[in-house]
Amino acid sequence: GAGVSQTPSNKxxxxxxxxxxxxxxxxxxxxxxxxxxxxxxGPEFLIYFQGTGAADDxxxxxxxxxxxxxEGSVSTLKIQRTERxxxxxxxxxxxxxxxxxxxxxxxxxxxxxxxx
Amino acid sequence: RKEVEQDPGPFNVPEGATVAFNCTxxxxxxxxxxxYRQDCRKEPKLLMSVYSSGNEDGRFTAQLNRxxxxxxxxxxxSKLSDSATYLCVVxxxxxxxxxxxxxxxxxxxxxxxx
Numbered sequence: 001g002a003g004v005s006q007t008p009s010n011k012x013x014x015x016x017x018x019x020x021x022x023x024x025x026x027x028x029x030x031x032x033x034x035x036x037x038x039x040x041x042g043p044e045f046l047i048y049f050q051g052t053g054a055a056d057d058x059x060x061x062x063x064x065x066x067x068x069x070x071e072g073s074v075s076t077l078k079i080q081r082t083e084r085x086x087x088x089x090x091x092x093x094x095x096x097x098x099x100x101x102x103x104x105x106x107x108x109x110x111x112x113x114x115x116x
Numbered sequence: 117r118k119e120v121e122q123d124p125g126p127f128n129v130p131e132g133a134t135v136a137f138n139c140t141x142x143x144x145x146x147x148x149x150x151x152y153r154q155d156c157r158k159e160p161k162l163l164m165s166v167y168s169s170g171n172e173d174g175r176f177t178a179q180l181n182r183x184x185x186x187x188x189x190x191x192x193x194s195k196l197s198d199s200a201t202y203l204c205v206v207x208x209x210x211x212x213x214x215x216x217x218x219x220x221x222x223x224x225x226x227x228x229x230x
Contacts, residue, residue, distance in 0.1 A: 031216055042120075042203050042220030043160065056217055091159060095216065102148050102207075105218060107159035 002026070004108035006092050012114045013082055021077040021111045025094030032075050033105060034067055035091040043091055049075060050097060082115045089113070117142055122204050122221035129228055133194045137224045139187040139204030148207035149180055151189050153200045154223065160203055163189075194228045201225050 005024040013019050025032050030051055035043035045059040049069045057067075064082075069075040079086055089110040095103035122139045129135050141149075149166035164171065166178040166187055177190040187204055204221035 033216060033218075035218075035220075040124075040222070042205075042223050043218075045217045045219065048216045050216075059217070102165070103216070104162050105216075107161070109159050 004092055004094050004106055006090075006108040006111050008111060009109065010112045010114075012116065014116050015082060015084060017082050019079050019082055019113065021079075021090050021113070023075045023077070023092030023094075023108060025073065025075070025092070026106055028096070029094035029106075030072065030097035031095045031103065031105075032069060033093040033095075034075070034077050035093065035107075037089045037091055037110070039088075046077070079113075082113075084115050087113055087115045118222075119143055119219045120204055120206050120221040122224050124222050124224060126225035126227060129194055129226070131194055131196060131228055131230055133228075134190065134192050135194060135226065136191075137189045137202055137204070137226075139189075139221055141185050141187065141204075141206045141219075143206070143208055143219075144185060146185075146206045146208050149187050150205040150207070150218075151176075151178060151187075152203040152205050152220075154203055155200050160220075163202070191226075194226075196228050196230065199226055199228045 007022045032049040034046040037043040047067050048056040052072045064080045067077045091110045093105040093107045095105045120141050151163040152160040153163045154160040166180045170179045175192045179188045201223040203223045206219045
């Protein structure tokens with residue numbers, strides 16, 4: 001079946017603008033995760049959804065970042081007043097949610113965000 | 117100190133070589149351990165889970181030492197197609213809301229040359 005999909009694949013924006021990044025998880029996966037990966041680093045956790053609710057948002061760097069998953073499927077990561085330091089690849093992953101500590105997380109191809 | 121630390125390399129080895137990657141983690145409460153592989157400008161993909169008893173998948177062997185908080189990956193008979201970044205990954209697992217939160221090391225770059 002289809003894997004995790006993310007749109008757009010690339011986003012270039014200007015400092016101070018608002019952006020939305022979309023993630024479509026694998027069908028039936030109840031757990032959804034957002035990570036951010038800067039050049040030369042491993043992915044860093046941002047937020048984790050179980051169903052519609054954010055179970056852990058401890059990785060969101062500040063209140064400019066917000067994510068929603070209103071129907072328990074598609075999720076949107078929203079970044080307000082973008083800064084150059086927000087430039088990174090934003091990765092979404094999903095898992096079945098049955099065994100949360102051992103579930104395999106399947107990653108999407110990412111959205112490469114560039115803030116000019 | 118980073119929660120998961122890896123030698124970033126790069127490791128440059130000839131085809132057929134055996135190469136080992138090491139990783140340490142700082143949180144003794146960590147429950148699950150993985151190696152992911154990431155090709156250039158692609159998403160990370162699970163290579164293998166790591167179990168306390170050690171486990172093998174073809175040319176790949178993973179080991180876990182909980183007492184030392186140390187994880188390793190051994191690749192035998194390296195192929196050109198093994199060239200990638202290898203990410204050591206820890207899941208703090210049981211308890212609270214940290215289920216599912218993966219913590220990644222920086223990644224170790226491997227290049228296998230003819």
